[in-house]
Amino acid sequence: MRALVTFVYVFLYTPIALVVLFSFNAGRNASEFIGFSAQWYGKALSNTFLMEALRNSLIVAFTSAALAAIFGTMAAIGMERLGARTRAVFDGLFAAAIVVPGVVIGIATLVALVEVFGFINPVLAAIWPGDQPPRLSLGYGSIIAAHGLFTMALVTMIVKARIAGLGRDIVEASSDLYAAPLTTFRQIVLPQIMPSILAGFLLAFTFSFDDFIIAFFVAGSNTTLPIYVFASIRRGVTPEINAIATMVLAVSLALILIARFLMREKKKPTT
Amino acid sequence: MTLTAQVKKRLVTIALVAPASLWLFVFLVLPFIAIIVFAFGERGPVGGYQPAFTFEQFANLGARAAAFVNTLVLAPIGAAACLLVAYPVAYYLAIKASPQRRLLLVSLVVVPFWTSLLVRTYAWMYILGARGIPHLLEYIGFDNVRLLNTPGAVLLGIVYGYLPLMIMPIYVSLEKLDRRLLEASADLGAHPISTFFGVTLPLSLPGVMTGIALVTILLLGEYLIPQLLGGGKVFFIGNALVDLFLQSRNWPFGSAIAVTLVAVVVVVLLVAMRIAWRIAGTRQVDLV
Numbered sequence: 241m242r243a244l245v246t247f248v249y250v251f252l253y254t255p256i257a258l259v260v261l262f263s264f265n266a267g268r269n270a271s272e273f274i275g276f277s278a279q280w281y282g283k284a285l286s287n288t289f290l291m292e293a294l295r296n297s298l299i300v301a302f303t304s305a306a307l308a309a310i311f312g313t314m315a316a317i318g319m320e321r322l323g324a325r326t327r328a329v330f331d332g333l334f335a336a337a338i339v340v341p342g343v344v345i346g347i348a349t350l351v352a353l354v355e356v357f358g359f360i361n362p363v364l365a366a367i368w369p370g371d372q373p374p375r376l377s378l379g380y381g382s383i384i385a386a387h388g389l390f391t392m393a394l395v396t397m398i399v400k401a402r403i404a405g406l407g408r409d410i411v412e413a414s415s416d417l418y419a420a421p422l423t424t425f426r427q428i429v430l431p432q433i434m435p436s437i438l439a440g441f442l443l444a445f446t447f448s449f450d451d452f453i454i455a456f457f458v459a460g461s462n463t464t465l466p467i468y469v470f471a472s473i474r475r476g477v478t479p480e481i482n483a484i485a486t487m488v489l490a491v492s493l494a495l496i497l498i499a500r501f502l503m504r505e506k507k508k509p510t511t
Numbered sequence: 512m513t514l515t516a517q518v519k520k521r522l523v524t525i526a527l528v529a530p531a532s533l534w535l536f537v538f539l540v541l542p543f544i545a546i547i548v549f550a551f552g553e554r555g556p557v558g559g560y561q562p563a564f565t566f567e568q569f570a571n572l573g574a575r576a577a578a579f580v581n582t583l584v585l586a587p588i589g590a591a592a593c594l595l596v597a598y599p600v601a602y603y604l605a606i607k608a609s610p611q612r613r614l615l616l617v618s619l620v621v622v623p624f625w626t627s628l629l630v631r632t633y634a635w636m637y638i639l640g641a642r643g644i645p646h647l648l649e650y651i652g653f654d655n656v657r658l659l660n661t662p663g664a665v666l667l668g669i670v671y672g673y674l675p676l677m678i679m680p681i682y683v684s685l686e687k688l689d690r691r692l693l694e695a696s697a698d699l700g701a702h703p704i705s706t707f708f709g710v711t712l713p714l715s716l717p718g719v720m721t722g723i724a725l726v727t728i729l730l731l732g733e734y735l736i737p738q739l740l741g742g743g744k745v746f747f748i749g750n751a752l753v754d755l756f757l758q759s760r761n762w763p764f765g766s767a768i769a770v771t772l773v774a775v776v777v778v779v780l781l782v783a784m785r786i787a788w789r790i791a792g793t794r795q796v797d798l799v
Contacts, residue, residue: 255634311530318527341732348542450627
């Protein structure tokens, strides 16, 4: 059994390790390691398209994760105050946001936005006083919005679980001592749920930064890092991709480790 | 509580859930209504959509039967393969591993799941590709071995990508298992194997069901793994959707396929919940 488990761990990490190793390969071949070199990183970093895609990804991931952290936390707190039936509706919708395949979310958002833009743009053009009416189109906004759906559901789920584990007595004690609700929230509740909000933010960032399929549909002319990597892979596997892949891995690895550290006080390790 | 205080409390609640409600409506409910409307429409002369009410798109689903067959065959097989590999690992982590090492070992399972699936799938493309293992095989005399773009490669990618998601729920249900039951079983003279089949396995079934449901549902919408490792030869519904929306631009037909896919996902979910209900003791598994 030990041997089998060891084998599974080797299986999980070998492919990743190979990509990292060969990103430092002096040669082009995937089957022989000729010598150590950082040339592919130099090539990647001086690639303006790649850097543009990286910048787009960081903007999108940061914005959608921040929106998700704020609105998701608000929703988690607000849902506590709702009646059972309304809460069940929210639970169902958030579950749907997580369960519906990304490819369907991407398509549906694309279809809806194109229709909505097609309706709004002529109206905007008609009522706009200046010569150059703004034209709504796919881009940063649509990627952030579509990622925001999944990540908001994710944050709500995480924060709600934390609130459920929170002691009621301490909140009641605070209000018995005549603290205003807002004071109780700021001094008692917020400090306790803060780690889960931060963890939610980091996981949301990771999701958005790594997502390919949703962005593929709604990105318009903007390219995110996964879209760039996907397009490069289709043009042919090169060692430069190994270098980019290693950098992507490093970013998500750092974020997930911090997120797990923040959530570690929970007694059971979770997925 | 006075009336104004009640009104105020209500207003605060509404304000708290308002942004998320807006998001759920505009970016989940509305888009979903849109694809349902499209699915009953017609294709315009230059692609796009033409309003209509017809079942033509759904009647035509057979044109993409191969994608449905591949998905509906490979998703359950993939989930089953994940389960076979995942169960011993989850068992080891929950029952055999020492508590000090457990946290590290569990982290090592979780971390890959949260790193880019694109990169992890690419890694296999790199390994199975012409300059990877087949190139090494040439040294020992096996020429022209093709590993990439086969169903086997897709299955391998599936197990690799979704193994952590299968291990975790099983681990959680095994970890909650009361050890005294295992001791009691042994004290009563049961063979370890009959303890496993009589006690451990039945009590971990909720975790097994959760794992199968999660992995199957995610696989039904998979695009990257068949695209990169199946190379257009082994394609899923997700690949058909990308083709219909971004290449052939047949949005009404694509919408009909998307609606059907969601229906399949819902059926799988309901069946899984029903089974979980029956084995009772359902436990929720956090995703993080």
